[in-house]
Amino acid sequence: MNSLDLLLALCFRNIFRNRLRSFLTALGIIIGVGSVITMVAIGTGAQKEIEERITAMGTNLIQIMPRRLLMRPGQEAIGFSRPNRLTQTDAAKLKAEASYTQAFSGISQRSFTVSGGRGSWSVTVMGVEPDYLTIRNWNLMEGICFDAEDLRARNRVAVLGLTTATNLCGSALEALGQRIRIGSNQFTVIGVLEKKGAGGNGNDQDDVIMAPLDTVLTRLSNTRNISMIVMKVFSQEYMEAAQKEADLILRELHRLSGTDRADFEIINQADMIDMASETSRSLTTLLAAIAGVSLVVGGIGIMNIMLVSVTERTREIGIRMAVGARKQDILVQFLLESIMLSLLGGLMGISLAVLVSSILRALQIPTVINPLVVAAAALVAALEGVVFGYYPAQKASGLYPIEALRYE
Numbered sequence: 001m002n003s004l005d006l007l008l009a010l011c012f013r014n015i016f017r018n019r020l021r022s023f024l025t026a027l028g029i030i031i032g033v034g035s036v037i038t039m040v041a042i043g044t045g046a047q048k049e050i051e052e053r054i055t056a057m058g059t060n061l062i063q064i065m066p067r068r069l070l071m072r073p074g075q076e077a078i079g080f081s082r083p084n085r086l087t088q089t090d091a092a093k094l095k096a097e098a099s100y101t102q103a104f105s106g107i108s109q110r111s112f113t114v115s116g117g118r119g120s121w122s123v124t125v126m127g128v129e130p131d132y133l134t135i136r137n138w139n140l141m142e143g144i145c146f147d148a149e150d151l152r153a154r155n156r157v158a159v160l161g162l163t164t165a166t167n168l169c170g171s172a173l174e175a176l177g178q179r180i181r182i183g184s185n186q187f188t189v190i191g192v193l194e195k196k197g198a199g200g201n202g203n204d205q206d207d208v209i210m211a212p213l214d215t216v217l218t219r220l221s222n223t224r225n226i227s228m229i230v231m232k233v234f235s236q237e238y239m240e241a242a243q244k245e246a247d248l249i250l251r252e253l254h255r256l257s258g259t260d261r262a263d264f265e266i267i268n269q270a271d272m273i274d275m276a277s278e279t280s281r282s283l284t285t286l287l288a289a290i291a292g293v294s295l296v297v298g299g300i301g302i303m304n305i306m307l308v309s310v311t312e313r314t315r316e317i318g319i320r321m322a323v324g325a326r327k328q329d330i331l332v333q334f335l336l337e338s339i340m341l342s343l344l345g346g347l348m349g350i351s352l353a354v355l356v357s358s359i360l361r362a363l364q365i366p367t368v369i370n371p372l373v374v375a376a377a378a379l380v381a382a383l384e385g386v387v388f389g390y391y392p393a394q395k396a397s398g399l400y401p402i403e404a405l406r407y408e
Contacts (some may be wrong), residue, residue: 011336014309015344025305026345028298029384033349033377035291038356040373043284045366050276060102060236061135061269062243064094064229064250067262085225086264088217090250094229097249100242103131103232108216108225114209115181116168123164125182125209127216127226133193135232142172143191151212154219158182159191161206180209185219187211239268295380298345299388306338306392317396331397338389339382346381350374 015022066085091106098104108127113120126132130147133139146157160168160175169175172192179186187209196205217223233242243266250264251257310317317330353374357367 011333011340014313014337015340021305022341022344025302026298026341026348028294028301029342029345029381030298030349030352032292032295032298033346033381034352034356035294036288037350037353037369037373037377038367039287039291040284041353041357041367041369042360042365043280043287044368044370047277047280047284048368049366050280051273060233060239062231062233062239062246063267063272064090064231064246065227065265065267067265086227086229087224088226089224090253091226091229093253094231094246094249098231098242098245100233100238100245101231102234103134105129105132105135105230106213106226107132107228107230108213108221108223109227110216110221112182112220114164114168117174117178118168118170121164121167123168123207123209125211125216125220127213127221128210129213131232132210132230135230138196139194140191141194143176143189145191146212151214154215155212156185156187156215156219157190157211158187159193159210160189161193161204161208162195163204163206164209165189165192167207182209182211183220239270243268295384299342299384302338302341302385303388303392306334306389307395309337310334310392310396313396327397331393334393334396335386335389338393339385342381342385342389343378346378349381350378 064086086106088106091104095101095104105128110125111122112125114123114125115121129151130145133145140159141162143159145159146155149155150157158180162172165172165175168180169178169189175189175192178189180189181187193206193208193210211220213226217226231242231246233239246266247262251260251262254263256262320330321327354369357369360367
C-alpha cells in the first residue's frame, strides 16, 4: 500500500468512525448544494415554461399597443399632446398596406358579466377578426368560427373558451346554439375552442369569449378605439422588416416625424421571450445567490469541526510524527479529510436536489436540472474542502512531536 492509499484509508476510517458528527458537519454543504441546484432548476423550469407559453401564443407574432402615458401627480401626460390610442382606422391602414403580414386582427378587450343557462360569470370578452384564431394557433373543439360576413354585418355571435362554456352552459356540446347575454345584448354561441390552459401571464386562456370586432365595438363598447393590433408575419426572417414597415405606416397616419416619439409600441415575439427570459434569469440568479450563503456556512462548519478534530487527535499526530510521518503527510491527511467530507456532502446534496426536483415535477411545478450547475456545485464543494480545511490541516502539521506526545 503506497502512502496515498494509506492516507485515503485513514481519511475514510476517521470519517466513518464518527458517522453522526461527520454527517452533521457535512449537513451545511448538503443543504447548500441541494438548495443551489434546486433553485436554479426551478428558475430554469419557469423560464422554459414561460418561453413555451409565449411561443404557443403564435409564431412570428407582432403586437402593436398604445404607448403608456408618462404621468406625474397633478400634471398632464408628458410627451404627447393627445391621448394615446389605436383606432379601427389604424388597423385598416395596416391591413391594407403591410406587405409582410400573413394574418391580421385588431383586438378590443374588456371584462363583462355574462349570463347563461347555468348562471352569471365575469368573463373577458374579446372583439377580434376571423384571422385571430390563425394568429394564436387556436382550433375549435365544436362548432364554427365567425367569418368576414359576421364582422361586416356586426352579427351577435360568439365563440367560447372551454372554461367559459362549462361555467355558463355545462359543457362544450351543450353550449352550441345557446344564447348568452353580454351587457344588454343577446349572443348566439356558434363555437367552442379547444383547451389551451394557462397563458404566459398565468391567466386561464380558456376563460374567454370571442365575438366579431365590429360587433363588440358598436354594441358593447360604443367606441372606435381598440386595445391592440396583432399581425402574423410570413416567416421569422421578415420580422424586423415587418416591424419597421408597421412603424412607418403608423407614423405617417399619426403625422409623426422620424424624430418624434411614437405614441404606440411595437413588440415582436422575440422581444417578449427575451424580456421574460431576462426577468427569469435575474430571479434565478438571486435565488441561487441566497441559497449559496448556506454553502459558506457549511464550509465554516467543516473548518470548526476539523479544528476540534486536530485538538482531539493531537497525541495521534505526535505518534505518527515520532514514527517518521512528515509535516507534509499530516497536512495532506487532514486536508484530504476535509475535501472528502465536502465531496460527500456535495454528492448527498445533489441527490437531495434530484429528489426534491422529482417531487416538484410530480406536483406540476416545472424544474430543469442543468448538468453544468450540478458539476459546478460539486466543484465548489470540493474547493470549500480545500479552502476551509487548509487552516486546520496547517495547524495539525505545525505541531511539535514532543509536545503532541505529552498532550493529554
